Amino acid sequence: MRLDVQDLRVSLSGRPILHGISLALNPGEVVGLLGPNGAGKSTLMRALAGQVAATGTMRLDDTDIAALSPAARARLIAYLPQTRIIGWRLSVRDLVGLGRLPWRGYGLRPSAEDEEIIASALALMDVAYLADRPATELSGGEQARVLAARAVAQATPLLLADEPASGLDPAHQIMMMRALRRLAAEGRSVLVSLHDLTLAARWCDRVVMLKQGLLAAEGLPEAVMTPQGLAEVYGIAAHFTRDEGGLILAPTGLTDGEAGS
Numbered sequence: 001m002r003l004d005v006q007d008l009r010v011s012l013s014g015r016p017i018l019h020g021i022s023l024a025l026n027p028g029e030v031v032g033l034l035g036p037n038g039a040g041k042s043t044l045m046r047a048l049a050g051q052v053a054a055t056g057t058m059r060l061d062d063t064d065i066a067a068l069s070p071a072a073r074a075r076l077i078a079y080l081p082q083t084r085i086i087g088w089r090l091s092v093r094d095l096v097g098l099g100r101l102p103w104r105g106y107g108l109r110p111s112a113e114d115e116e117i118i119a120s121a122l123a124l125m126d127v128a129y130l131a132d133r134p135a136t137e138l139s140g141g142e143q144a145r146v147l148a149a150r151a152v153a154q155a156t157p158l159l160l161a162d163e164p165a166s167g168l169d170p171a172h173q174i175m176m177m178r179a180l181r182r183l184a185a186e187g188r189s190v191l192v193s194l195h196d197l198t199l200a201a202r203w204c205d206r207v208v209m210l211k212q213g214l215l216a217a218e219g220l221p222e223a224v225m226t227p228q229g230l231a232e233v234y235g236i237a238a239h240f241t242r243d244e245g246g247l248i249l250a251p252t253g254l255t256d257g258e259a260g261s
């Protein structure tokens with residue numbers, strides 16, 4: 001399904017945070033959401049997930065997202081929050097199984113199809129070997145992958161992943177991005193916020209850069225993640241190189257005269 005967001009505005013505690021964001025995501029696309037701390041990336045995702053009030057329009061094909069019940073929304077949009085909280089001492093398998101709740105209702109046992117989807121989500125996030133462990137007893141990166149698997153198991157056309165790669169080791173960062181690409185190849189739309197510029201450049205079809213609640217730039221990574229673009233949005237200088245997998249970006253300093261320091 002195609003996500004179409006027009007003139008999205010959010011205020012929190014009386015402060016305007018998003019000042020009119022418009023963007024679109026097509027099925028099959030992985031779009032990177034970039035921008036400095038406080039730019040509004042999580043707020044944008046939370047608005048789409050129905051966790052904060054917003055004005056403007058948010059549509060998935062012809063469906064008005066704001067008009068959906070929480071249950072109907074949860075069948076269309078999975079939201080992987082940045083804050084990783086596992087409240088209950090469930091096994092990894094049961095926690096990932098919670099992703100199926102919007103589809104089967106409370107109290108019903110998982111169907112064979114649910115079991116299959118749960119198993120493939122566990123495998124996709126490389127947590128199948130942890131399936132019988134209590135999720136509360138895992139490392140931070142393991143918990144992050146388990147929560148990602150739960151969002152994957154929701155099997156929604158739109159996945160919002162807020163910094164899913166943060167805290168993961170390098171192999172699992174790549175695995176995470178590869179997993180998001182695979183979900184997109186199945187026809188889902190993926191919006192993923194990232195602070196790692198190289199991951200964004202190499203794995204995202206497009207990037208959207210926010211700055212102070214405004215859309216600062218949007219387009220192909222190569223077009224947007226330029227020295228000038230990074231200076232304007234982040235205030236950084238970076239070393240650019242490339243290989244067959246795309247751009248490699250290493251921040252080297254700040255553009256306020258401290259570059260290289």
Ligand SMILES: Nc1ncnc2c1ncn2[C@@H]1O[C@H](COP(=O)(O)OP(=O)(O)OP(=O)(O)O)[C@@H](O)[C@H]1O
Pocket residue numbers: 012013015017035036037038039040041042043044082
């Ligand atoms: N409940 C709140 N009340 C008032 N302001 C808030 C509230 N929650 C967040 N903000 C502000 O909204 C702005 C955007 O925050 P948001 O979490 O969306 O940024 P972000 O781009 O996701 O940042 P980060 O990269 O640090 O995760 C920040 O300036 C933050 O201080």
